[in-house]
Amino acid sequence: MDRYYSHEDRQLVAVDCVIFGFDDQELKLLLIKRNMEPAKGLWSLPGGFPKKDEGLDQAAERVLSQLTGLKNVYLEQLYAYGDVDRDPGERVVSVAYCSLIKIEDYDKDLVKENNAHWRPVNDLPDLVFDHLVMVEKAMRRLRRRARTQPIGFELLPEKFTMPQLQSLYEAIYQKELDKRNFCKKMLSMRMLDKLDEKDKSTSKKGAFLYRFNPEKYEQLLADGFYFTVDVKTKK
Amino acid sequence: MDRYYSHEDRQLVAVDCVIFGFDDQELKLLLIKRNMEPAKGLWSLPGGFPKKDEGLDQAAERVLSQLTGLKNVYLEQLYAYGDVDRDPGERVVSVAYCSLIKIEDYDKDLVKENNAHWRPVNDLPDLVFDHLVMVEKAMRRLRRRARTQPIGFELLPEKFTMPQLQSLYEAIYQKELDKRNFCKKMLSMRMLDKLDEKDKSTSKKGAFLYRFNPEKYEQLLADGFYFTVDVKTKK
DNA sequence: AAATTATGGTGTAGTTTTAACACTTAAATC
DNA sequence: GATTTAAGTGTTAAAACTACACCATAATTT
Numbered sequence: 226m227d228r229y230y231s232h233e234d235r236q237l238v239a240v241d242c243v244i245f246g247f248d249d250q251e252l253k254l255l256l257i258k259r260n261m262e263p264a265k266g267l268w269s270l271p272g273g274f275p276k277k278d279e280g281l282d283q284a285a286e287r288v289l290s291q292l293t294g295l296k297n298v299y300l301e302q303l304y305a306y307g308d309v310d311r312d313p314g315e316r317v318v319s320v321a322y323c324s325l326i327k328i329e330d331y332d333k334d335l336v337k338e339n340n341a342h343w344r345p346v347n348d349l350p351d352l353v354f355d356h357l358v359m360v361e362k363a364m365r366r367l368r369r370r371a372r373t374q375p376i377g378f379e380l381l382p383e384k385f386t387m388p389q390l391q392s393l394y395e396a397i398y399q400k401e402l403d404k405r406n407f408c409k410k411m412l413s414m415r416m417l418d419k420l421d422e423k424d425k426s427t428s429k430k431g432a433f434l435y436r437f438n439p440e441k442y443e444q445l446l447a448d449g450f451y452f453t454v455d456v457k458t459k460k
Numbered sequence: 461m462d463r464y465y466s467h468e469d470r471q472l473v474a475v476d477c478v479i480f481g482f483d484d485q486e487l488k489l490l491l492i493k494r495n496m497e498p499a500k501g502l503w504s505l506p507g508g509f510p511k512k513d514e515g516l517d518q519a520a521e522r523v524l525s526q527l528t529g530l531k532n533v534y535l536e537q538l539y540a541y542g543d544v545d546r547d548p549g550e551r552v553v554s555v556a557y558c559s560l561i562k563i564e565d566y567d568k569d570l571v572k573e574n575n576a577h578w579r580p581v582n583d584l585p586d587l588v589f590d591h592l593v594m595v596e597k598a599m600r601r602l603r604r605r606a607r608t609q610p611i612g613f614e615l616l617p618e619k620f621t622m623p624q625l626q627s628l629y630e631a632i633y634q635k636e637l638d639k640r641n642f643c644k645k646m647l648s649m650r651m652l653d654k655l656d657e658k659d660k661s662t663s664k665k666g667a668f669l670y671r672f673n674p675e676k677y678e679q680l681l682a683d684g685f686y687f688t689v690d691v692k693t694k695k
Numbered sequence: 696a697a698a699t700t701a702t703g704g705t706g707t708a709g710t711t712t713t714a715a716c717a718c719t720t721a722a723a724t725c
Numbered sequence: 726g727a728t729t730t731a732a733g734t735g736t737t738a739a740a741a742c743t744a745c746a747c748c749a750t751a752a753t754t755t
Contacts, residue, residue, distance in 0.1 A: 230550060233509045235470035238542070238553050274468045281542030281553065305540035305555045307473070307516030315465060318473050318516065318553070320540045388732070405734070406714070428731040429723040455713070623703070640705070641743070663702040664752040690742070 237317040240285045241272035241356065243303065243363035244293070246328030246343060247380040252396045253328070253343040254360065255292065256350070260340055262314075264353040270360070271341065272319070285322040292339050294332030299325040299379040304362055311355045321359040323366060325379035371397050375416065375452050378437040386424050386432035387411070398456045410455055416442045472552040475520045476507035476591065478538065478598035479528070481563030481578060482615040487631050488563070488578040489595065490527065491585070495575055497549075499588040505595070506576065507554070520557040527574050529567030534560040534614040539597055546590050556594040558601060560614035606632050610651065610687050613672040621659050621667035622646070633691045645690055651677045 244255040256268045271292050275284035281302070290296050303321040311317070328343070336342075344350060346364065349357070370376050377393050378385075391407050411417060418438050423431035442452075479490040491503045506527050510519035516537070525531050538556040546552070563578070571577075579585060581599065584592070605611050612628050613620075626642050646652060653673050658666035677687075 230472055230509070230552070233472055234512060236473050236510075237465055237468055238471050238473060274465070275471075275542070277469060278544060280544050281540060284542075302540060304537060305516060307510070307519075307555065309513060309515050317465070318555075320542065320553075386732090403715075404732085405716085408733080409735095410713095425722090428721090430721045430730080430732050432732055457714075621703090638744075639703090640745085643704080644706095645742095658703095660751090663750090665701080665703050665750040667703055692743080 237274070237315060238281075239272050239274050239317050239319040240281055240288060240322060241270040241319050241359060242285055242288050242292075242300075242322045242324055243270060243360055244289065244324045244326060245346075245363070245367065245380060246326055246331070247393050247396065248328045248343070250392050250396060252346045252380075254346055254349070255331075255336070255341050256344050256352070257339060257341045259353065267353045268344075268350045268356075269353040270321070270356045271339070281320050285320075285324075289322075289324055292335060292341060293326060293330075294335050295326055295330060298327075299376060301366075303359065303366060306355055306359065308355070313354075319359075321362070323363045325367075325376060327380065327382055329382060368397060372454055372456055373452060375437060375442055377454075384420060384422070384424075384434040384436055386427075386434055388427070388432055389424075390435070394454060394456065400456065402456070406455065414445070414450075414452065416445060416452075472509070472550060473516075474507050474509050474552050474554040475516055475523060475557060476505040476554050476594060477520055477523050477527075477535075477557045477559055478505060478595055479524065479559045479561060480581075480598070480602065480615060481561055481566070482628055482631065483563045483578070485627050485631060487581045487615075489581055489584070490566075490571070490576050491579050491587070492574060492576045494588065502588045503579075503585045503591075504588040505556070505591045506574070516555050520555075520559075524557075524559055527570060527576060528561060528565075529570050530561055530565060533562075534611060536601075538594065538601060541590055541594065543590070548589075554594075556597070558598045560602075560611060562615065562617055564617060603632060607689055607691055608687060610672060610677055612689075619655060619657070619659075619669040619671050621662075621669055623662070623667055624659075625670070629689060629691065635691065637691070641690065649680070649685075649687065651680060651687075 246253045246255065255271065257271050259265055259267055259269050271288055273284060273288045275281060279287065285300060286296065289298070289300060301323050303323045305318060305320045307318045309316055311319070346360070349360065352360065371394065377390065377397070380393060381389060387408050388404070390411065391402055391404055394407070395402055416438055417435045420434040420436060422434045424434055425431040481488045481490065490506065492506050494500055494502055494504050506523055508519060508523045510516060514522065520535060521531065524533070524535060536558050538558045540553060540555045542553045544551055546554070584595065587595065606629065612625065612632070615628060616624060622643050623639070625646065626637055626639055629642070630637055651673055652670045655669040655671060657669045659669055660666040
């Protein structure tokens with residue numbers, strides 16, 4: 226009763242994580258410099274194999290938390306890669322995941338131990354196998370999601386300024402945005418709380434801090450509201 | 461050199477296909493009444509296991525063509541389902557695919573042989589395992605895609621009328637649309653060729669036939685145009 | 696042959712949303 | 726107190742969207 230499929234082949238199944246961070250006005254990926262075969266010396270996405278009692282999602286969570294120390298962060302399945310020859314070593318079906326983290330939160334020691342490094346998405350090193358394809362898919366997904374869901378906040382500190390938020394969107398879309406229109410749109414959705422504090426690290430005047438309010442957002446959703454950010458032009 | 465991962469577990473990997481058709485003003489799914497264990501007597505999505513020399517995509521193509529006789533139709537990977545207990549028989553990672561076909565094209569004999577039947581999405585039978593979850597994901601994906609990409613045409617005959625196209629969108633979104641606004645929007649995108657023929661099967665007057673023109677669409681894409689269909693209100 | 700019936704086809708006006716654009720404010724530094 | 730640098734703010738024109746109602750065509754019936 227528990228071996229219906231005994232005549233079928235079994236295969237290696239892996240998970241790989243595309244982990245985004247935002248720092249210094251640019252998007253970055255957490256990549257591993259491999260010190261083991263296959264592809265020793267090249268760069269790869271952090272990955273691993275699901276354990277016997279682990280689903281795919283749990284395996285991805287584990288890979289992420291073993292590398293960064295983070296749990297309960299944004300993690301979404303991207304795509305399953307199953308070409309026969311995608312891994313030259315042996316056939317492996319790899320399920321890619323995409324994660325967005327607040328870059329100041331990760332565990333530096335763990336990252337160092339694992340030989341991982343943050344690399345700007347605009348200047349990536351050569352990646353093993355089809356990992357670049359995964360990254361490109363993740364980028365496209367991020368661009369689509371960020372336009373229609375409030376996920377940008379996953380990449381920012383709890384408290385952030387309007388200029389910070391705008392520069393995040395500019396990094397994601399590689400486009401300059403008009404700050405008046407951007408700010409107007411963001412505030413019109415009424416899902417941000419304006420705080421009394423200012424962040425003075427980037428200007429003399431200081432910029433007001435905001436916080437994303439998930440309760441307000443849930444309420445809006447319930448009212449049939451759709452999040453959208455305009456992400457057109459400005460020269 | 462070709463067994464780096466020999467200490468890792470291997471798993472069953474399957475593909476399942478959510479196959480949409482449009483007929484009689486409603487969306488339908490091609491489902492299989494299972495006459496074998498597991499879950500004999502219940503309904504399931506058509507599926508199978510990749511062969512040794514087959515990637516996931518090829519396996520899905522094979523499942524689709526073995527059941528319908530169709531090749532080179534719309535087929536897109538949906539999601540990988542990997543919970544440990546999703547299949548009570550044995551752990552199976554299943555990669556779901558979504559296909560859109562022109563319902564008049566499928567091979568009736570093959571479908572009959574395989575004990576498959578078209579069932580309306582609004583009145584589905586009980587499905588095995590997590591197949592309903594897959595169908596729901598496919599529905600959401602279809603709704604998203606149909607709004608922003610010209611994929612509705614995959615579900616219609618080569619030549620179709622404006623009322624047909626509209627009723628397809630109404631079936632997808634379960635909403636009545638205003639025919640003036642709908643028609644205006646569709647034509648404004650300039651990707652349809654209006655033919656000189658009329659279809660007289662549904663009215664005395666007859667309705668003009670149109671055809672989707674992929675070359676025009678490609679040109680629009682190249683010009684930075686975005687396909688969108690408005691899918692709001694009307695009472 | 697006139698009337699009926701059922702579906703196809705078409706235009707406009709009010710409203711909302713979007714895009715473009717420039718100057719003032721605040722506070723630190725010299 | 727003059728200068729510098731980033732933050733903050735409002736208006737207007739254009740485009741897109743929504744709502745809405747009547748006529749046309751051709752087959753069928755009387």
